Amino acid sequence: MPRPEVMDWLRKQFFPHLWCPGCGHGVILHAILRALNDCGKKREETVIASGIGCSSRMPGYIDACTVHTTHGRSLAFATGIKLSNPELTIVDVMGDGDCTAIGGNHFIHACRRNIDITAVVMNNNIYGMTGGQASPTTPIGAKATTAPYGAIDPPFDICQLAQGSGASYVARATIANPVLCEKYIKNGVEHKGFSVVEIISSCHTQFGRRNKRRTPIDNLNYLKSASVPLTKASSMSGEELEGKIIVGEFVKKDLPEYTEGYEKLIDSLGGKKA
Amino acid sequence: MKKDVKFWQGNAAIAEGALAAGCSFFGGYPITPSSEIAEVMAGELPKRNGRFIQMEDEIGGIAAAIGASLTGKKSMTATSGPGFSLKQENLGLAYMAEIPLVVVDVMRGGPSTGLPTSISQQDVMQARWGTHGDHATIAYAPSSVQECYEIAIKAFNMSERFRQPVLIMSDEVLGHMRERVALDEGKKPELVDRKKPTADPEEFRPYKPDPEDNLPPMASYGDGYRWHVTGLTHNEWGFPTSCPEEIEKKTRRLMDKVNAHRDEIVEYETENADDAEILVVSYGSVARTALSAVRMARQKGIKAGSFRMVTLWPFPDKEIEKIVEKAKTVLVPELNYGQMVLEVERAVHGKARVVPYNLVNGELFKPDEILEKIEEVA
Numbered sequence: 187m188p189r190p191e192v193m194d195w196l197r198k199q200f201f202p203h204l205w206c207p208g209c210g211h212g213v214i215l216h217a218i219l220r221a222l223n224d225c226g227k228k229r230e231e232t233v234i235a236s237g238i239g240c241s242s243r244m245p246g247y248i249d250a251c252t253v254h255t256t257h258g259r260s261l262a263f264a265t266g267i268k269l270s271n272p273e274l275t276i277v278d279v280m281g282d283g284d285c286t287a288i289g290g291n292h293f294i295h296a297c298r299r300n301i302d303i304t305a306v307v308m309n310n311n312i313y314g315m316t317g318g319q320a321s322p323t324t325p326i327g328a329k330a331t332t333a334p335y336g337a338i339d340p341p342f343d344i345c346q347l348a349q350g351s352g353a354s355y356v357a358r359a360t361i362a363n364p365v366l367c368e369k370y371i372k373n374g375v376e377h378k379g380f381s382v383v384e385i386i387s388s389c390h391t392q393f394g395r396r397n398k399r400r401t402p403i404d405n406l407n408y409l410k411s412a413s414v415p416l417t418k419a420s421s422m423s424g425e426e427l428e429g430k431i432i433v434g435e436f437v438k439k440d441l442p443e444y445t446e447g448y449e450k451l452i453d454s455l456g457g458k459k460a
Numbered sequence: 461m462k463k464d465v466k467f468w469q470g471n472a473a474i475a476e477g478a479l480a481a482g483c484s485f486f487g488g489y490p491i492t493p494s495s496e497i498a499e500v501m502a503g504e505l506p507k508r509n510g511r512f513i514q515m516e517d518e519i520g521g522i523a524a525a526i527g528a529s530l531t532g533k534k535s536m537t538a539t540s541g542p543g544f545s546l547k548q549e550n551l552g553l554a555y556m557a558e559i560p561l562v563v564v565d566v567m568r569g570g571p572s573t574g575l576p577t578s579i580s581q582q583d584v585m586q587a588r589w590g591t592h593g594d595h596a597t598i599a600y601a602p603s604s605v606q607e608c609y610e611i612a613i614k615a616f617n618m619s620e621r622f623r624q625p626v627l628i629m630s631d632e633v634l635g636h637m638r639e640r641v642a643l644d645e646g647k648k649p650e651l652v653d654r655k656k657p658t659a660d661p662e663e664f665r666p667y668k669p670d671p672e673d674n675l676p677p678m679a680s681y682g683d684g685y686r687w688h689v690t691g692l693t694h695n696e697w698g699f700p701t702s703c704p705e706e707i708e709k710k711t712r713r714l715m716d717k718v719n720a721h722r723d724e725i726v727e728y729e730t731e732n733a734d735d736a737e738i739l740v741v742s743y744g745s746v747a748r749t750a751l752s753a754v755r756m757a758r759q760k761g762i763k764a765g766s767f768r769m770v771t772l773w774p775f776p777d778k779e780i781e782k783i784v785e786k787a788k789t790v791l792v793p794e795l796n797y798g799q800m801v802l803e804v805e806r807a808v809h810g811k812a813r814v815v816p817y818n819l820v821n822g823e824l825f826k827p828d829e830i831l832e833k834i835e836e837v838a
Contacts, residue, residue: 200699230661230684246688246699251681253530254690255523256549262520266527266535269511270485271682274531292523295516448511457509 188216195219195229197249204243208402210361210387214308215244217367217385218277224368225275225375232275235264237289240315240389241281241308258289261296264303272302272445275375282309282323286342290322297351297380301444304374304381307344310389318392329396344384345436354379356437360386362409366433373435379443386431463642470608470634471538473641474564475500477612478536480649483562484510485535487524489517489543492576493632494566497538518543522550522563529559530689532654532680534616538564540632541574544583544590551625552591553691555714558667558676560619560654562612564628566635567744569822578822579632581744581795587627588773594711596718597773598725599627601743605639611770617652618725622718623675629772631795633745633824654678661685667710668696674717718774727770728779732758736765738838739787739812741780741804743769745824746793753830762838772800777807784812789837793817793830813837 188196196219205211222232229250236242238257245252251274255263264278285293285307296303312330313319320330320337323344327336348356355377357370367385374381388394388405399405409431416434419427452458468476475497478486486501498514505512511528515521521537528535539547544565554561567583569575574582583590587599598618602611611628619626655677657664666687669676676696679685692700693707701707718725732754733739742750747768757764767783769776784790790812792801801816808814815837819825 229686231682233681246690250686252686252688253527254688254692256553256691259519259523259550262515262523263527263530265513265515265520266485266487266524266529267531267681268527269513269524270528270533270535271531274682291516292520295520448506452506452509455507457507 188219192216192219192223195223195249197247200247203247205240206391208390209240210310210389210405211241211244211308213361213364214306214367214385214387215247217364218279218306218371219248220368221372221375222275222277225372227275227375231273232277233264233267235260235267235276235278237280237284239281239284239313241279242284244279258284258287259292260284261289261292261303261305265296265299265301268301268303269445269448272449276303277375278303278305280305280307282307282311282344283313283321286322286344286347294347294351297348297353297382299444300352300354300379300441302378302380304371304383306371307382307384308387309344309384310387310393312389312393314389314392318396328393345382348382349437353382353437354439354441355381357382357435358384358386358431358433360409360413360431360433361388362406362413363433370435377438379441461647462645464645466641466643467638468605468609468641469496469636469638470602470605470630471496471566471636472500473605473608474538474612474628474630475504477609478562478616479504479508480609481534481613481616482651483534483536483616484508485525485528485533486512486537487515487528487535488521488537488539489515491518491540491543493568493635494538494540494564496635497564501536518546519550522547525561526550526554526559529561530681532683534560534620536562536564538566540566540568540576541570541583542572544586548591552593552595554625555591555595556593556691556693557689558623558678560623561625562615562619562628563625564630567629567631575822577632579745579795579824580820580822581631581746581799584629584772584796585799587629594715596624596715597627598622598624598718598771599629599773600770601629601772602634603744603747603768605634605637606641608634609641609643613649620652620654622721623654623678624718629744631744657685665696666698667694669713674713674720722774725771726774726776726779728776729768729770730783731766733765733767733783734786735763736787737763738789738791738834739765739767739784740791740793740830740834741767741769742793743772743800746795749825749827750793750830752827753834756827756831757834762834764834764838769800775803775807777803780804780807781809781811784808787812790814791817791833791837793819793825793833795819795824
């Protein structure tokens with residue numbers, strides 16, 4: 187049961203939620219709310235944005251300023267919100283398809299701009315809501331309704347994509363370690379700049395049942411056994427890392443933040459006096 | 461009143477009108493022939509404590525503009541054909557979530573990449589029906605640079621008043637043409653701002669309409685209210701619903717909130733229309749040519765008249781129906797294969813012969829061409 191102050195962040199009237207029993211996304215919702223609460227954020231000054239998909243129904247349950255937008259576009263909406271009111275705290279919750287397929291362009295450009303938004307990417311390697319189609323993070327060989335013989339498309343590494351695109355905070359955890367999820371989300375929210383926290387979630391309904399992880403417990407056990415901390419991974423060979431999930435903080439650096447840059451531009455033009 | 465005279469390009473006049481209307485956010489993407497609107501906004505907004513952002517694509521441009529509107533800012537995006545197609549999905553979100561926004565389409569030839577530097581009027585039905593689902597459309601078609609400025613102000617006022625996107629359907633000739641604009645010196649335009657809620661934040665229902673105007677007040681993110689915005693069909697609390705009564709109420713209100721004020725929105729201009737036997741119905745840049753042709757026809761003794769639509773949507777059907785009582789023939793010159801002529805036919809109800817006159821070669825009609833057509837059908 188969440189702490190009372192965390193419960194305050196929930197629109198309790200909508201429970202039970204629409205996610206399947208045992209879905210990994212609830213762990214992430216709880217971690218986000220603990221992180222926001224512990225960062226001292228106010229619900230009236232916090233925006234939770236999302237696109238379309240299972241992950242994107244999360245804002246409906248959060249009693250804050252919430253915006254459920256179009257598929258893949260949430261970061262573009264969030265960019266407009268943040269730029270026009272930099273005082274607001276923005277968390278953008280996305281799925282793997284939302285973030286890296288239809289929304290891939292918005293994702294890499296939000297990373298490039300380094301705008302102060304925290305993107306929490308819930309990666310369950312599948313399109314869950316539409317019935318189990320392959321996503322850009324479905325592993326090679328894994329089965330999906332649109333990859334009935336196993337996926338042949340190489341998957342994205344979301345953290346590498348974020349790092350290569352210029353995000354100034356990049357971390358990965360799995361739902362098997364909720365404390366680490368909370369820690370990285372908190373670090374992301376407190377970090378000034380574009381933060382990407384990839385959380386490996388699980389979908390036993392659409393991914394697991396086709397890929398030998400039929401139950402929620404199968405998935406948690408898999409995530410636990412496959413996780414390797416970044417510190418350990420650095421001394422492992424590529425062969426040893428095959429099929430492993432590297433967890434940790436990949437990027438943490440101070441870079442000029444976008445809305446601050448725009449404020450400086452306004453100041454230099456005397457715009458505040460206008 | 462003393463006039464402050466400018467020599468502006470149509471695109472610049474739209475940008476200047478937007479700034480005069482209080483626009484403080486622009487999200488966009490470069491596209492010919494509308495890019496000058498973004499360029500003027502990029503230069504002017506930061507000087508006025510506004511924000512400009514060039515997004516990664518057209519979809520991002522409108523998304524950022526909608527996001528800014530959610531924080532209470534008057535916001536705009538501008539584009540042309542291909543970009544207008546790309547913006548349609550998020551335009552639908554703004555209709556559904558009732559978010560004020562001004563979208564400019566500087567029309568060029570299509571379909572697809574078509575004619576980036578040539579005029580057309582091929583997007584006027586897309587303006588009405590481009591995004592999926594039922595919604596009411598407010599769309600203006602300016603026909604002078606002066607009117608680009610005035611309509612930009614009006615578009616913002618209407619979008620704030622009715623809580624929905626308002627479209628400005630300009631065209632390539634108007635966008636790039638420079639002409640005299642006379643502003644009333646020292647006079648500020650009358651501006652409309654969206655209604656703000658006064659309810660207790662704990663009791664706030666973001667989509668509960670006020671009974672007097674069927675419109676809900678709009679909170680801004682950051683001003684103390686917590687509320688949910690979604691493209692899903694929602695109830696008065698803003699939350700998704702599958703209740704047939706709530707769905708019907710929302711869907712009807714999206715239409716009714718505009719339709720009920722249709723007479724206040726519809727605008728048109730007539731010249732020599734009262735006794736006209738041949739009425740030329742036109743809009744945008746074509747209306748300039750049409751008016752010249754009508755005047756030339758009158759000099760030749762032909763009883764021609766002009767009806768210029770300022771609003772394309774809502775369509776001035778009642779007004780056209782009334783005015784054609786005397787006319788035998790209605791000529792509809794358009795730079796497309798025949799789009800608004802279908803609406804004209806509907807409005808005329810068979811009371812007069814409706815003749816389409818279509819040019820689809822990337823050029824604008826010449827007055828002589830329309831005159832000849834008037835003589836032919838008179």
